[in-house]
Amino acid sequence: MLSFFAPSDTTDPACPIHAVTADGLEETLAALDPEAGAWAKACGFKADAGAVLLVPGDEKAVAAVLFGLGKADDPARPAFLTGRLPASLPDGLYRLATFEGDLSLAVLGWALGCYRFERYVKPKEKSLRLVMPSTVDAKELESLAGAVFMVRDLVNTPANDLGPAELAAAAFRLANDNGGHYREVVGEDLLTENYPLIHAVGAASSRAPRLIDFTWGDETAPKVTLVGKGVCFDTGGLNIKPDSSMLLMKKDMGGAANVLGLARLIMEAKLKLRLRVLIPAVENSISGNAFRPGDIFPSRKGLTVEIGNTDAEGRLVLADALALADEEETDLIVDMATLTGAARVALGPDLPPVYTHDDTLAADLASAGESVGDPLWRMPLWAQYDKLLASKVADVNHISSGGFAGSITAALFLARFVENTKSWLHADIFAWVPAEKPGQPVGGEAQVIRALFEVLKSRYPA
Incomplete structure (x- = not known):
């Protein structure tokens, strides 16, 4: 069990947390010890969203915690509001005595609020645990928290310590730990095995580009393939980024990190599917052999691609x-x-657009996102914008002419490479929290x- 949880059957005394809406505050205070209710009123506690009040007990101990949920019908309430608790409470053992809402999301919020990226600093010592409610699926919740932590750690690691080889090592460990079959295509072998665009983008770096490819599960089960953009650092290439835009480019492998997180969830849950993970891992650098605006390259599919801007490298890899994913019969391909x-x-940063021709998948995903606090928004694959990718000298330009509909035209470019699969989904994620x-x-x-x-x-239930 994760260190910030205690088992549901623990007999150790735990301080109760009363999570309450502004509408239900009076009723909650009336049910508490009179002195606790008087304390809350004296402190002006109004149960505003995220407000925390420690109710004192004997010998300077905390007798209870009041945690505000705001108005009961507030649509702007953060899904993981309980994530504010770990930073607001002293060391100790706690339990959610009362909570109005989705208890699983509340407990996951606690876990996510305990996350710290401390690889490069002295870890802060804190002994804080929450009793796992008996009605929550502890195994799945810990798997969810573990996957999110892995994604965060990968994205937060700077490029000097996480290049294509290190990203590949993380993928290998994940595949190996779960009994997957792993292979890589590295460097010049990308040309031999017909991945010319991946090679072109990564050729200028001293860190060899590669294609990560692993499979897991029953070969006869329905096939699901996950494809993640693994640009470990993006200078913009010869269309070099300004420093303000380059500062966060360690996160340009966020698609790969999220694909690995989803793969981890699938494998730990032992879903009945045949999983394949594909990650083109490169660094978009600058040197004498960097690819150039105006260059034309073949692609694995056979389409020739004119380079409109070297800073739009992700769609190329x-x-x-x-x-490759589309060459086999697949139920679903997801790229991130x-x-x-x-x-x-x-x-904005919180609401990633997703693109698909599959109305059922889009509806199911929107419903799931709302229920688990993982928001997203479907955007159109507007066919009339496809002509914006026209090239006079190649089959397609990889960027559109003009500045309109940039996310849509990027998705339309990718759609040209997926024709045979039953269903395809593209998620244009940010993979970063700019404000806590x-x-x-933040991270x-x-x-x-x-x-x-x-x-x-x-x-595909287990």
Whole structure:
């Protein structure tokens, strides 16, 4: 069990946490010890969302905790509001005595609020635990927290310690620990095995580009393939980024990190599917052999691609990986990528756009995202914008002419490389929290994978 939980059958005394809405505050205070109710009123506790009040007991101990949920019908209440508790409480053992809402989300919020990225600093010592409620699926909740922590750790690790080889090592460990079959195609072998776009993007770096490829599960089960953009650092190439845009480019492998997180959930749950994970892992660098604007390359699919801008490298490496995924009969292909700034302009950092032709998948995913607090928004694969990718000298340009609909045209480019699969989904994620929120510290973040796991769990139950 994770260190910040205690088993549900523990006999150790635990301080009660009363999570209460503003509407139910009076009733809760009336049920408490009169002195506790008087203390809350004296302190002006109004149960505002995220407010924490420690109710004192004997010998300077905390007798109870009041935690505000705000208005009962507030649509803006963060899904992981309970993630504020770990930083607000002194060391000790706690239990959720009362809670109005989804108890599993509340407990997951606690776990996510305990996350710290402390690889490069002295860890802060804190002994804080929550009794796992007996009605919560502890095994799945710990798996969810573990997957999110893994994604965050990968995205938060700077590029000097996480390049293509190190990302591949993380993928190998995950596959090996779960009995998967792993292989890599590295460096010049990418050309031999026909991955010209992956090779072109990664050729300028001293750190060899590679294609990570592992499988897991029964070969006769329905096939699900996950493709993640693994650009471990993106300078922008010869279309070099300004320093303000380059600062966070260690997170440009966020798609790969999230794919690995989802793969971990699938394997730990032992879903009845045949899983394949494909990650083109590269560093988009600058040197004499860097690819250039105006260059034309073949792709694995056979389409020739004109390079419009070397800073749009993610869709290039995904194109070869998607073409490979599409070569076998697959029920579902999902690709995840920190692909466009246009997606953030349209929907902000919290709401990743997803693209699919599959109406049923889109509806199921939207419903799952709402239920598990993993928001997303379907955007259109608007066919009339496809002409914006026209090239006079190649089959396709990989960026659109003009500045409109950047996220949509990126998705339309990727769609050209997926023709045979039954269903395809593209998620243009941010994989980063720019301003701290409950349960979500500033830094790398898992997006869409919990919603996807809910859908896969219902379709391919263990």
